[in-house]
């Protein structure tokens with residue numbers, strides 16, 4: 190019996206034939222100058238049946254690390270070995286990316302604007318297009334982020350760990366730590382989960398920069414994940430078992446001053462340990478800051494100057 194040919198994958202008005210890897214543009218909006226704005230996509234539509242998966246980055250326009258993760262990922266994937274369909278979306282927030290801004294020109298956070306609406310705000314309209322064309326078609330998705338302004342994150346997966354398949358994939362990804370994260374209203378992860386898709390959020394590095402350690406963890410993690418769900422053949426990428434955390438807390442600065450941190454990403458701390466010192470401009474020590482909780486440092490500020498109450502060290506509390 191002849192094998193049934195897979196139907197083409199239709200996206201952004203284009204038909205992608207099985208066995209094809211196609212770069213295309215997803216029209217989004219117009220600039221005030223009249224030029225059109227489109228999100229770049231790469232679609233790999235395999236000859237064999239399999240899951241439909243999206244990998245997205247730069248929903249926050251200044252979080253560019255994931256663009257490099259996706260670029261490197263695509264160099265490892267061979268269309269002949271793909272079962273199912275992969276949609277890679279390296280720059281979701283195109284306006285923010287061009288402007289070097291986390292948000293859209295209307296000031297809204299795209300990752301609080303999903304699922305969006307065709308008649309809503311600018312952010313809402315872009316969210317709506319991305320959900321309809323990409324996320325609603327997928328069984329699984331991985332969304333790539335970094336720390337926000339002046340904060341750097343240890344490579345980590347955030348996901349809803351109460352869902353067994355999500356927990357399993359989060360572990361397979363192989364980042365150093367997996368954090369059970371509550372779903373934020375209006376996030377991409379919320380909409381994907383409601384659609385029944387497995388959704389992982391990867392965090393690593395900082396805004397406006399490439400961080401090679403996070404890039405390496407991200408690329409290997411996505412390759413392991415795609416193999417695990419049957420999109421690609423198995424990959425030989427050994428990973429250590431990730432730490433698991435249910436919650437995380439920021440330790441904040443007790444007063445304003447010049448900050449000297451005593452801990453770095455991945456360090457273990459106990460509640461009450463000194464994690465930083467504050468000095469005045471003459472070098473006099475103003476105070477030392479104690480960890481508010483016990484666990485592993487998953488994020489820290491880059492600021493040398495901090496104000497009272499500013500978040501300085503992010504600590505994940507580990508499961509036993």
Ligand SMILES: [Zn+2]
Pocket residue numbers: 248249252334335
């Ligand atoms: Zn982000």
